Amino acid sequence: DQQVKQNSPSLSVQEGRISILNCDYTNSMFDYFLWYKKYPAEGPTFLISISSIKDKNEDGRFTVFLNKSAKHLSLHIVPSQPGDSAVYFCAARRGDSNYQLIWGAGTKLIIKP
């Protein structure tokens, strides 16, 4: 069963507008959530994280929101830039089991000029 789900395989956004990527999870034992960005032929790179005791974390153009009651998190990118075109992975850390990361399937973000 997929404990972390990214239901949108792809998303297309106009340059300069807001990009919103979504992630849902099922396990209440996740204590941290992380977003990674991946370009083709490269490994994923860390973008931003949020603790389960917070509801928002901001870093420059990137903001992550966490809604624990809905078991939902989202990554907002404002404004979107061409270099943001990549695959974005949501990952959740299991606080109860060796702190392993459980990953979503990824969303491919395409920024249109």
Add this chain to the structure above:
Amino acid sequence: DAGITQSPRHKVTETGTPVTLRCHQTENHRYMYWYRQDPGHGLRLIHYSYGVKDTDKGEVSDGYSVSRSKTEDFLLTLESATSSQTSVYFCAIGDRESSYNEQFFGPGTRLTVL
């Protein structure tokens, strides 16, 4: 960038042959991980290591073994490769002591099993 290299970067092999992938780090991180990435599945943990000679299984460990004889090297072995093991393999390093288990990834190895 974290100093992580993977070798080989690409490999084509035949069913039934043994394959070893190597991950090398220069960051002296305690934890090392092997993941596979497949369409529709994101990254799935195969095995991880929490120190020299200390390893444990991940969620998709069947058909894979690992070894870590030095802090800097983590080897992934497919004893008898199967077509279902065609995938992109990523090595990652990290320190669990970091507050959120941030991991740094290598460039990946694309393995094709014919």
